[in-house]
Amino acid sequence: SQTIHQWPATLVQPVGSPLSLECTVEGTSNPNLYWYRQAAGRGLQLLFYSVGIGQISSEVPQNLSASRPQDRQFILSSKKLLLSDSGFYLCACPSGDRGSGENSPLHFGNGTRLTVT
Amino acid sequence: RKEVEQDPGPFNVPEGATVAFNCTYSNSASQSFFWYRQDCRKEPKLLMSVYSSGNEDGRFTAQLNRASQYISLLIRDSKLSDSATYLCVADRGSNSSASKIIFGSGTRLSIRP
Numbered sequence: 001s002q003t004i005h006q007w008p009a010t011l012v013q014p015v016g017s018p019l020s021l022e023c024t025v026e027g028t029s030n031p032n033l034y035w036y037r038q039a040a041g042r043g044l045q046l047l048f049y050s051v052g053i054g055q056i057s058s059e060v061p062q063n064l065s066a067s068r069p070q071d072r073q074f075i076l077s078s079k080k081l082l083l084s085d086s087g088f089y090l091c092a093c094p095s096g097d098r099g100s101g102e103n104s105p106l107h108f109g110n111g112t113r114l115t116v117t
Numbered sequence: 118r119k120e121v122e123q124d125p126g127p128f129n130v131p132e133g134a135t136v137a138f139n140c141t142y143s144n145s146a147s148q149s150f151f152w153y154r155q156d157c158r159k160e161p162k163l164l165m166s167v168y169s170s171g172n173e174d175g176r177f178t179a180q181l182n183r184a185s186q187y188i189s190l191l192i193r194d195s196k197l198s199d200s201a202t203y204l205c206v207a208d209r210g211s212n213s214s215a216s217k218i219i220f221g222s223g224t225r226l227s228i229r230p
Contacts, residue, residue: 034218043204043222044161059217090160103149103208106218108160 002027004109006091012115019064019078021112023091026072031093033074034106035066038088050074086116118143120219123205127225134195138203138224141187146210150181152190153204155223161204164190192226200228 003026013019025031035047046059048066056066063082067075074091088111095107123140130136142150150167165172167179167188178191188205205221 036220044220046217046219049217088158095163103218105149105151105153105163105166105206108162111160113158 002031002093002095002107004091004093004107006089006109006112008112009110010113010115012117013081014117015083016080019076019081019085019114021076021089021091021114023074023076023109024072025074025091025093028072028093028096030071033068034092035074035076036090036092036108038090040087044090048076081116083116086114088113119221120144120209121205121207121221123203123221123224125222125224127227129227129229130195132195132197132228132230134228135191135193136195136226137192138190138205138226139187140189140205140221140224141185142205142207142219143186144207144210145183145186147186147207148210149208149218150179150188151206152177152179152188153206153220155202155204157201161220164203195226195228197228197230200226202226 005024032051034049036044037047038044050056050068064078090111091109092106094104121142152164153161154164155161165174165179167181169181171180176193180189202223202225204223209217
């Protein structure tokens with residue numbers, strides 16, 4: 001089964017500073033990869049997904065960008081953080097288990113809790 | 118309208134009670150459905166997939182009603198350890214190779230002794 005590594009676990013950054021969150025996956029090749037954000041007390045919002053190296057799809061216009069420089073590496077970035085970028089950032093990939101339809105359920109990394117001050 | 122909607126709760130029930138959550142989804146083309154559990158300040162973890170015929174895993178039963186586009190989760194004989202937020206999940210049903218998985222905002226459950 002896959003293992004998803006995310007770091008750092010927590011991060012406190014000032015407004016206007018840059019951001020780089022990294023996600024790496026083990027135990028699978030050419031996975032679809034996803035970035036979600038969860039604001040405090042809210043649900044998960046899909047930010048980006050990627051089907052392969054260099055292929056990024058954005059779900060919502062925002063202050064963030066994503067890149068996939070290697071097959072099992074997915075990076076979330078920002079040039080200048082906003083207060084509204086605070087949240088719990090989760091990287092995910094399909095677990096490979098059989099789901100109820102075409103898609104297998106997602107498996108998440110431990111997440112990065114970002115606080116922008 | 119949200120793509121996946123849940124009652125946010127909180128549901129506060131005594132230990133041993135039976136509790137049920139419902140969730141509605143807006144995309145009739147959705148094919149894959151799941152329930153996740155999320156503990157405070159942790160990542161969501163898969164509880165169970167939801168199959169058309171309904172499925173059971175111990176004290177947990179999930180059902181899908183395609184005609185009404187809702188999914189349910191039933192927890193029997195609830196335990197203190199069941200206290201968590203339960204997330205309803207559906208895909209967008211697209212044929213793309215990276216079908217988008219959409220999460221509801223979650224229903225908070227608190228089991229009291």
